[in-house]
Amino acid sequence: MSVDDLRELYQEVILDHNKNPRNYGELSDASYTADGNNPLCGDRLTVYLKLDDNELVNEVAFTGKGCAISIASASMMTTVVKGKTVKQVNDLFDKFHKLCTGESDEAELDEFEDEIAKLRVMSGVRQFPMRVKCATLSWHAVEAAINKKDTATTE
Amino acid sequence: MNVAVAKVESDSTTFNIEAIRREFPILNEASEKNSVHFLDSGASAQKPDYVLKKMDEMYRTGYANVHRGAYTLSQLATDAYEGARKTVATFLNAESVDEIIFTRSATGAINLVAGSFGRAFLEKGDEIIISEMEHHANIVPWQLLGEATGSKLKVVPVDQDGNISIDTFQSMLTNKTKLVAVTHMSNVLGTIVPVRQIVELAHANGTAVMIDGAQGVVHSKVDVQELGADFYVFTGHKLYGPSGVGVLYGKKELLNKMPPYEGGGDMIEIVTFEKSTYRDAPTKFEAGTPPIVESVGLAAAIEYIENIGQDNIEIHEDNLLKFATSELQKIPGLSIFGLSERKAGIISFNVEGIHSHDLSTILDSRGVSIRAGHHCAQPLMKKMGVEATARASLGLYNNKEDIVALAEGIKFAKEILT
Ligand SMILES: Cc1ncc(COP(=O)(O)O)c(C=O)c1O
Numbered sequence: 243m244s245v246d247d248l249r250e251l252y253q254e255v256i257l258d259h260n261k262n263p264r265n266y267g268e269l270s271d272a273s274y275t276a277d278g279n280n281p282l283c284g285d286r287l288t289v290y291l292k293l294d295d296n297e298l299v300n301e302v303a304f305t306g307k308g309c310a311i312s313i314a315s316a317s318m319m320t321t322v323v324k325g326k327t328v329k330q331v332n333d334l335f336d337k338f339h340k341l342c343t344g345e346s347d348e349a350e351l352d353e354f355e356d357e358i359a360k361l362r363v364m365s366g367v368r369q370f371p372m373r374v375k376c377a378t379l380s381w382h383a384v385e386a387a388i389n390k391k392d393t394a395t396t397e
Numbered sequence: 398m399n400v401a402v403a404k405v406e407s408d409s410t411t412f413n414i415e416a417i418r419r420e421f422p423i424l425n426e427a428s429e430k431n432s433v434h435f436l437d438s439g440a441s442a443q444k445p446d447y448v449l450k451k452m453d454e455m456y457r458t459g460y461a462n463v464h465r466g467a468y469t470l471s472q473l474a475t476d477a478y479e480g481a482r483k484t485v486a487t488f489l490n491a492e493s494v495d496e497i498i499f500t501r502s503a504t505g506a507i508n509l510v511a512g513s514f515g516r517a518f519l520e521k522g523d524e525i526i527i528s529e530m531e532h533h534a535n536i537v538p539w540q541l542l543g544e545a546t547g548s549k550l551k552v553v554p555v556d557q558d559g560n561i562s563i564d565t566f567q568s569m570l571t572n573k574t575k576l577v578a579v580t581h582m583s584n585v586l587g588t589i590v591p592v593r594q595i596v597e598l599a600h601a602n603g604t605a606v607m608i609d610g611a612q613g614v615v616h617s618k619v620d621v622q623e624l625g626a627d628f629y630v631f632t633g634h635k636l637y638g639p640s641g642v643g644v645l646y647g648k649k650e651l652l653n654k655m656p657p658y659e660g661g662g663d664m665i666e667i668v669t670f671e672k673s674t675y676r677d678a679p680t681k682f683e684a685g686t687p688p689i690v691e692s693v694g695l696a697a698a699i700e701y702i703e704n705i706g707q708d709n710i711e712i713h714e715d716n717l718l719k720f721a722t723s724e725l726q727k728i729p730g731l732s733i734f735g736l737s738e739r740k741a742g743i744i745s746f747n748v749e750g751i752h753s754h755d756l757s758t759i760l761d762s763r764g765v766s767i768r769a770g771h772h773c774a775q776p777l778m779k780k781m782g783v784e785a786t787a788r789a790s791l792g793l794y795n796n797k798e799d800i801v802a803l804a805e806g807i808k809f810a811k812e813i814l815t
Contacts, residue, residue: 252813
């Protein structure tokens, strides 16, 4: 692991999302909420979702504490799932997961070209296998919320 | 034994850190490619050649199951295993070798006390006192016991500096208190708990005491007779020995009154389908094939540190802790958790605006290994008002360069992250 890998991991965009997380806070009238726990490190996030009559994600927010990677990833997650259907969120989660573990292949990603382009800054975690769970914590939580489970763990 | 270099040094009461570092293969082999600044011995320590060779030698030349066969190899293995028990007994200054039970870990030993002593002697409404700075291993077994028996857990609070108040502890003892289970040394704050006083007060109240020595035994000499505790537990892998073995010391009268914990081979006298009878301690508590070579490895680790001299190790670690504390305190925005007057080789800290996980990743890129997270002590984290801390813990092989690398690494992390 080199200093370049580190700079790749902690890019400006990520540091900015960490310092000024988007959609941070509770949604009092959320349709679904779920907690994401990483039992390994104790990081905890809560994700709040509001679906409209067409089952589209109308509003999304999160609260919690964690490392720069988990907070930045949660913040970015909220910006891309808004306006998506349940199925699309599930698909995006799957693609994001592959992006973080290095399994994804570019051709697969075209349906969500714009979203993936945004999320690609997180792919620096590939060089840090122990940090993949930090990046995917909020996604596990949103997946749990949208599929009507209360909690998600990364284990 | 072949730790000659260290031995000569300890005889002249100086401590040759460079010679000691050469006896730990991982510090040498890895450092040919990368620097190794291993500051996570509190989680598990590295192993010296002396231990590795003893274990390897046993597998190659003296291995068989123990207490079983009437053939030479089994006798050799049994002698080595029982010899290891003797080494541990002498190390702790136990009155008898029969007071030493090999378990799989400290966790295994605590669960044994909870499962045997706890289930046999605790009833609904009885109380167990622990401290607020216990490892999960010394919290959860008592909660499980509470669910089974209706016993209750009472917790002595920790103050700002990381100390518990003896007066508060004393005021919590009642005629319902059947057991006090406290750590000898906090794995988060480094605090050395005044266990001697705790034992005295508890005994005056007719209460038994179990000390979790997983950290304590590594950093200071333990004499169970002087301490007077009824149970003392520790784990092999933090004491420069292998994983997979732990120790329960228990006073003989108590062990003999306690029922078996697990059932299986070796611990029985006679088995029939109607009823079985059990052997005396320690065998009663060692069902099945024990960690044979691991126990021998642990005994080798004990020989190794005794040869260097536990006092020498203590002085070395103390000096290094003072150096580390003053180096880290110079870093703006860094706060240290646990500033007890009586503490040993552990420093927990946070740097303002930096999560310990990010810090750990960045330090790792510079060959510095530290632990980040809740350190299996979530209630203590809650008390300190944090989710996680970074923790540097010292072993006998650490030197000033390790500390300088840590401090420089923290400064570098601040550059990257801000
Ligand atoms: C204070 C304390 N108690 C108990 C344990 C548990 O040790 P083990 O995991 O070897 O059973 C540890 C180590 O993690 C510890 O630091």
